[in-house]
Amino acid sequence: MVEIKFYGRGGQGLVIAAQILAKAYFLIGKYPQCYSLFGGERRGAPVMSFLRVDDKKIYLKCEIKKPDRSIFFAPDLIDEDEIERTLKPGGFVLINTPFDRDHFKGIQGLRVAVVNASAIAQEEGIGTAINTAMLGSYCRVAGDIPMNVLEEVIRSSVPGKIEENVKSALQGYTMTTRISEGNDL
Amino acid sequence: MRDLLSGNYAIAEAVRMAKAQLIPAYPITPQTPIYERLSEMESQGTLPGVMVRVESEHSAMAMCIAASLAGVRVFTATSSQGLALMHEMLHFASGNRVPVVMGCVNRVLAVPWSFGSDQTDTLSQRDTGWMQFYCEDNQEAFDTVIQAYRISEATMLPSMVIIDAFFNSHFIEPMDVPDQRLIDLFLPQATLPERFDLNDPAFISNVVTSGAQFLPFRERAFTDMEKAKEIIREVDIEYRAQFGRGYGMVETVQTKDAQLVLVTSGSMTSTARMAIEALRDKGLKVGLLKIKAFRPFPSREVEDALQNIPKVAVIDRNISIGKEGIFCQELKSALYNSTARPRIYGYIAGLDGLDVSPEIIENICLEVLGKEMPDNLPIWVKGN
Numbered sequence: 150m151v152e153i154k155f156y157g158r159g160g161q162g163l164v165i166a167a168q169i170l171a172k173a174y175f176l177i178g179k180y181p182q183c184y185s186l187f188g189g190e191r192r193g194a195p196v197m198s199f200l201r202v203d204d205k206k207i208y209l210k211c212e213i214k215k216p217d218r219s220i221f222f223a224p225d226l227i228d229e230d231e232i233e234r235t236l237k238p239g240g241f242v243l244i245n246t247p248f249d250r251d252h253f254k255g256i257q258g259l260r261v262a263v264v265n266a267s268a269i270a271q272e273e274g275i276g277t278a279i280n281t282a283m284l285g286s287y288c289r290v291a292g293d294i295p296m297n298v299l300e301e302v303i304r305s306s307v308p309g310k311i312e313e314n315v316k317s318a319l320q321g322y323t324m325t326t327r328i329s330e331g332n333d334l
Numbered sequence: 335m336r337d338l339l340s341g342n343y344a345i346a347e348a349v350r351m352a353k354a355q356l357i358p359a360y361p362i363t364p365q366t367p368i369y370e371r372l373s374e375m376e377s378q379g380t381l382p383g384v385m386v387r388v389e390s391e392h393s394a395m396a397m398c399i400a401a402s403l404a405g406v407r408v409f410t411a412t413s414s415q416g417l418a419l420m421h422e423m424l425h426f427a428s429g430n431r432v433p434v435v436m437g438c439v440n441r442v443l444a445v446p447w448s449f450g451s452d453q454t455d456t457l458s459q460r461d462t463g464w465m466q467f468y469c470e471d472n473q474e475a476f477d478t479v480i481q482a483y484r485i486s487e488a489t490m491l492p493s494m495v496i497i498d499a500f501f502n503s504h505f506i507e508p509m510d511v512p513d514q515r516l517i518d519l520f521l522p523q524a525t526l527p528e529r530f531d532l533n534d535p536a537f538i539s540n541v542v543t544s545g546a547q548f549l550p551f552r553e554r555a556f557t558d559m560e561k562a563k564e565i566i567r568e569v570d571i572e573y574r575a576q577f578g579r580g581y582g583m584v585e586t587v588q589t590k591d592a593q594l595v596l597v598t599s600g601s602m603t604s605t606a607r608m609a610i611e612a613l614r615d616k617g618l619k620v621g622l623l624k625i626k627a628f629r630p631f632p633s634r635e636v637e638d639a640l641q642n643i644p645k646v647a648v649i650d651r652n653i654s655i656g657k658e659g660i661f662c663q664e665l666k667s668a669l670y671n672s673t674a675r676p677r678i679y680g681y682i683a684g685l686d687g688l689d690v691s692p693e694i695i696e697n698i699c700l701e702v703l704g705k706e707m708p709d710n711l712p713i714w715v716k717g718n
Binding site: 210 | 498602
């Protein structure tokens with residue numbers, strides 16, 4: 150089982166991102182379980198979404214405390230101590246940031262990938278909706294969902310600007326850098 | 335068809351397929367997505383019934399009662415404060431013997447205000463004369479709504495189909511949505527008595543003038559609720575034959591040789607399955623008893639499951655202040671005159687949706703296995 154945690158702010162499309170990814174895993178025959186912390190869903194407020202993926206039915210009805218993959222839509226929400234303490238061995242961190250991997254000195258020795266999803270979304274004219282760029286990037290780093298499957302789910306899931314979102318995802322896939330120390334993508 | 339649905343959407347889907355004809359409802363977190371999804375279906379023209387946006391939960395239930403008396407299949411859904419506001423009308427529903435089916439999403443009652451799960455909202459309605467079914471996951475919530483219409487319409491008693499806030503209501507998971515054709519075969523259109531004549535309207539909540547007149551009404555409702563047990567069992571067997579899934583009033587997992595049986599309800603049961611598996615792997619003889627039907631209470635099933643079991647640990651996501659966890663007290667009372675007399679250890683965990691991980695459940699089991707006598711008061715589990 151793989152456990153994935155998404156950190157971001159209301160308005161970035163985080164909840165939908167986790168659902169799109171769940172659908173993509175579902176389409177390739179996996180058992181996904183996806184949820185978001187609700188109650189504080191306001192634009193700008195910190196939001197967390199969660200996704201578990203397994204080959205068989207998932208019985209856990211509890212929170213993800215130790216993710217295999219941590220996805221930061223908002224880099225200001227990074228707590229380096231928490232990442233070091235909770236990220237499972239072999240996992241990775243993906244960060245939306247204008248900086249390169251070396252900027253995140255507090256999480257040395259972990260697999261970290263960076264992508265400037267905010268710039269991509271701006272470029273494609275979809276404002277703060279960085280979720281599709283982040284998902285494209287996720288597909289590159291995780292390597293377990295084919296891009297055509299992601300594209301198919303994006304086309305059936307996003308409410309508008311479909312072509313822009315698809316392009317954003319492709320850009321996210323392409324523009325992702327540095328997965329681990331001395332091991333560039 | 336396999337589909338990815340939240341617990342809320344699973345209930346909405348079941349209501350659509352059950353062809354509920356009238357759905358008066360009022361939004362309240364965490365039940366609101368049921369209402370939203372049904373509204374969306376209505377706007378897309380895929381809902382066989384009609385939704386009515388009422389001004390309160392009290393009015394929603396009043397409208398359910400009136401429509402049901404006129405022979406209409408109805409549905410509503412609520413949570414927490416909404417259910418509390420509806421309380422008066424719940425008695426009118428069971429007293430009028432209307433087969434209303436209601437989706438309830440457990441949420442803490444204020445104060446303090448919060449959004450997490452706590453079964454005290456529905457358990458506070460224990461004595462309203464409604465049947466109550468606590469579901470473990472989205473699939474069971476769907477299946478139970480379909481079953482509940484059959485059960486309620488056969489017994490003329492209303493039912494609540496209950497899920498946990500968040501862990502059920504907002505967890506999106508794969509589940510099986512049967513063909514409409516098969517649902518129609520299992521649950522044909524309602525043929526309810528039309529007890530309200532629109533051309534000759536009258537006050538239908540009858541008045542009696544003495545206890546001697548009153549008593550038979552309650553006695554009859556009580557007897558019919560007892561008979562409902564057999565109907566619940568039969569409907570479940572039939573459902574399993576048709577759809578390959580059944581749940582029983584209770585479910586037992588590895589209880590035969592158990593030194594300790596853990597008792598759970600709702601979403602926590604799924605997590606407990608993992609904990610039991612881990613404890614078994616360590617060589618500990620631990621089993622699980624899931625209580626699905628709370629009203630009518632499955633006394634016979636519980637007695638059977640706990641014969642010769644030395645210890646029982648009940649985890650309650652609810653609290654009756656001044657006593658203990660509510661499933662715990664019900665379990666004790668069900669066993670008092672029986673030959674099954676385990677020591678019963680009560681735990682309160684997961685209030686307001688506080689996380690209950692497999693590790694927490696394992697620790698509860700280990701503590702009980704190492705403890706000679708139960709405490710007089712419940713033990714509060716505060717998370718890890």
